[in-house]
Each structure stands twice: as C-alpha cells, then as structure tokens.
Amino acid sequence: MSIFVKEGLKAVVSGITGRIGSVQARWMLDYGTDLVAGVTPGRGGEEICGLPVYDDVYEAVEKHGANAAVLFVSALFLRDAVLEAVDAGVELIVAITEHVPVHDVLKMKRQAEIAGAWLIGPNTPGIISPGIGKLGIMPGNLFKPGRIGIISRSGTLSYEIAGVLNEAGFGQSTMVGMGGDPVVGTSMAKILSEFEADEHTDAVVVIGEIGGSAEEEAASYVREMTKPVVAYLAGRTAPTGRRMGHAGAITGKGGFGTVESKAAAFKSAGTPVAGRPSEVPGLLQALTGK
C-alpha cells in the first residue's frame, strides 16, 4: 500500500471523452488502477474503455462511491470541474491540466482546504504507487515498486530520479507530482507528513527547483521527521529574473528562491542535497544503510 493511491481507491476520470482523457484512462486501467467511471458533461450514458460515463461527478459518487478524481479538463474549465468534485465530496482530486490561471488555483485550493479534500496539482503528471495504480500520465515502465517516497515539483525530473533509483535497487512506494505552478493545491511539507506516517515508506526524495518557498517550508518540517530525506534541486545555473517555464520557477534579486537558499535550508535540517540526479541513490544508501 501507499499514500493516496491505495486499496479502497475508486477513481473517476473527468474529461474521459477528450483526446487525452480517453487514452490516459486506457493506460491507467492497463496499469491496474481502480477506475470506476468517467465524467464529461453532455456525454452521460456513453461508455469509454468499459467505464460508464456520467454528466456530473455527483452521479459517479452516488452510483459507485467514487472517492477520487483525476482531471483531464482544459484550463478553461478546470476550476469548476475541481469545485464540483470538492462539492460532491470527493476526497482526492488530481488536476493534471497545465496553464491554469492562478486565481482559479487559489479558489480551488481554498475550497479544497475548507472541505478537507486533497487537491494535487495542477500542472502535474499525477500520483503513482508502483504495482498498485496511478492517477496520472506518468509512464508506468519508468517506476518500480519499493519503499522510497518521491515528492516532485517537476514531472520529468521525477522520471529521471525514479530511473536512477531503479538502477540502484531502490523502488518507489509512491511518487507524488505536486505540480510545477507557483500556487499548487498541496504543499511539499504536507505531503512529507503523509510519507512520515506511511508504513510502506522508509525514506523520501524531494525534487525541487528555483522559485517560491516550498522547499524552505518543507525543510522546516523535515526537522520533525524520523525518516531520512534526500533532496535534489534543479536550476543552479538558471539565470535570475527569468521565469523558467514553470511559472513558479523564478529567482528574484537578493537571492530569493535560489538553489543556494533552498540547499542551505535543507542542509541545516540535516537533509543532504544531491548535485545531480544520479547522486541521489548514493545519498540514500548512506542514510538508510541499504
């Protein structure tokens, strides 16, 4: 088992009839994920990949006890799709969509907080628990089951680090793509606390990058953890003042949001920081003695 994607998961695919949703639903099912239905307003009554399609999330919750949703909905409509899922009582909402307006994310995040629901993303590949299932688009062949948790702001770097972990014999319990935007649904620190409480995770790898203060906040929480944490930070050579793709990745003048400031925060919390992805397994070995 694992965090988020575990036994008892009953997930809905919002936007299942779309070009991306339909393909990814198939791949999630092939991977063994417990999907129970799809939702696309206006397409209720259809069937995709053997799953019944409904016009709204409420019916999927009512008919199938859906408790999670993964959303492949265009940025233009994502906010209401998430608010609907929150309102319908869905506990875990994974928003894959990129280019979502910040004000929409702020509203989605606030409503999820009030309802006590987990919002992961947006702009994320999703969540995978190798061998159990995935709510997202990450290629299943890049991950292997094991006991290392991963939290990442970058989807592509989570694949790279899973790759080197696999080579070193460190499989993954769960990888959570928290999203690359400046505002995301759930903080790094909160996800760390889930891993701390997870009996199937021995250690955690945090993948961060320039911009914002997620890593600094996470480093603060790490001091309270019993499980070892290793970090990798991207963007050491990125020029200041330019938004590096991820709207969140920008460093300001005066050293705000730089790799140096984040690395310093982690180091003072006792978390070693890898200089490159391939150094992560060695640091884990040193900490876990495996």
Next chain:
Amino acid sequence: MKLQEYQGKQLFREYGIPVPEGKVAATAQEAAGAVKVLGGSAAVKAQVPVGGRGKAGLIKLVDSEAEAGTVAGSLLGAHHEGFTVMKLLVEEKMEIDMELFLSLVVDGRGKIVMLFSPSGGMEIETVAELEPEKMFSLEIDPCALPPLYRLRPFLRQGGLRGKILNELANVAFKLLKMFFDKDLLVAEINPLAVLSDGRVVAGDAKVEMDDNALYRQQWQETQEFDNPLEMEARNIGVTYYRLEGDIGIIASGAGLAMCTMDLLAEAGHNPANFLETGGGITEELMYRAVKLVCSHEKVRGLLVNLYGGVNPIEKGAAGIVRAINEMSPRPPLVVKALGNKQEECWRVLEEGGIPVVSSVRTEVAARRLVELMDGN
C-alpha cells in the same frame, strides 16, 4: 505579463483610481506636444515593464517643449534590463506631500496579500527590510472580496485619519476589485501620492497579469520582445530564453531543462538557451523548435531530452528528423528519450541517422554530445 506603467494606469482609470493627467508619446514631437497641453512643464517617463527606471535616469522632469523634445529623443530607443524604450508617458508634475505604498500580490506561499506602508517611495525596499513595523499586511480570501469597511481599520494602522484615510480605503477597495477582475499577480502603487491640494493619486503603476489568464482577459498583447527568437518561440508555443553558450537545449519539461543546463555546465559547456515544450509536443512543434534553437548563431551542438508521459515522443522524433534533414551541415545532435512509445521513437531517430541515448542519466547524453562536438 508585466504591463507598462501607462497600461497599468489605463486600468486604474477604468476602475476609478485617480491617476495624474498624462499622455503617451512615441516620438519626440508627440512628447513636446503633450508637454504643451500640460502647460509647459511635465515629467517624461520611459515606458518599460521593469523597475529601477528612476535610478537609471529614465524619468526626467522638463520645463519646456524644447526640453521635452530633447529628453524624449534620448529616452526613446534606450535599453533597460533587456527592453527597448518604445513609448513615453508625459505626465503633469505633482506637488507631493506624502508618498504612500499600496500593493496587492500573490505571494510565495500562494496567498493574496495586501501590503500598505505610510513610508512609500523609491526606498520602500529599505523600509521593508529595516523598518518592518512600518509595513502592514492583510491576507485576502481568494473566494471573497473583503468589504470596504474591513479596509479602513487595516489602513488606519499607518497613522492616517479622516479624509485621507477614507480616500486611501476607496483606492484600496478599487484596487482589490481590479486585482480579482483582471487576474492579476501584482498590482502595486508606489508612490500612492498625497498631493498638497489634497488629491490622492497613483504616481506609478506596477501591474502584472497572469499569462495563463490572458485568454479570458482579452488583453491586447503589446509586450515588445527585444529578441526575435523569443518572439518566434511564443508563436510555436514553447517557452524559450536565449542564453549565450554553445549547446542548444530542447526538453519536454521545465525541471528537466534546468537539470540539463546544470549538467552541461558541469561538462564544461554553457547552454545557448532554455527551452521546454510542455505537454503539447507534435511533429510540427518539434520541427520548429529544432529550427529555432539552431538559428542561434553560437549553437554548435544540440541536446534533446524527452520523456513521453502525455507527450507523443515518437511524433516528436519525426519532427526532429525532418528539421535535421534540412540542415547542411547537420549539427552534432543527441536525443535522449524515454517513456511511452520509446521504442518507436528510437526507431524513427535511428532511421534518421540521429544518435539516441536510452540511459536514464542526462549526463550520459551530455557526455556523448560533447564527444561528437569535439570529434567535429
């Protein structure tokens, strides 16, 4: 998208936030004409969407049309922080009694915060650092605009009362409305000037609109790029920044792109650019991206680093092959690609004569590329 001062003030006007009398000028003649209308003396302000104009000498006071013409001539075409001055804002000179600071911002923690200080002006950063007791902050619920009456006690902390406090609260309320309506990330008025005739007027406007919300704001994109490559990147639909090294980079994610840049630096080479494709790879996009990256005159090699989750890397491979086939001589190039349909992707590249790296380690691809470049 960072708005220029005159654009921010246009929005202020729309929302009823008082701004100085002013006119936009694109030539020295227009500037002189604007000064005439303003009564013969004015402030001539270079329009670029970055700060530090005052300290860079890009804001000048003039006392005649002739002086305006000369000043305008020297400001237009000047370069500041990567932008070229294309327009000027010619504004009435103001008799300022007090400079306040008022701003709304989405901060690093993902919260909307209103900031106010009675000690506004050019040294606000020093105030924030050395006199934090003079900076007041109020967290704003993203789901509900606070009522006007909540703003008065907040702003009163700055020591103002009576008519000025009331005007200030009205401006703050209007700024809030504008912040929400226009999908803003930053809306800063510094100085918010209290004039000797009692008016409260926005001396400057620093406004940043969320790029992800431009589609619904119907905002005319007027940002001038100094850089034609960055303009082309926007047309293709990728995020691209020109740098000055010799290895071009294309990555399917921002984190991967930054990691690639870091590892190239360790291999002794600097990147010629940052480029990430996001999730929208198509054959055409990759074709144009390769062409774009290689059109940078310093590029001597190209590293493509792809993961296929939602991205069809096999289609991207076809685009890379098409682009390279049109180049003579073919630049040294290595493609590292993994994920869904990876075998098909590798086959397309190999048939196109392009070296493939199937390792999970970006540094392996970097080393391979450097070997190819040295071999040349």
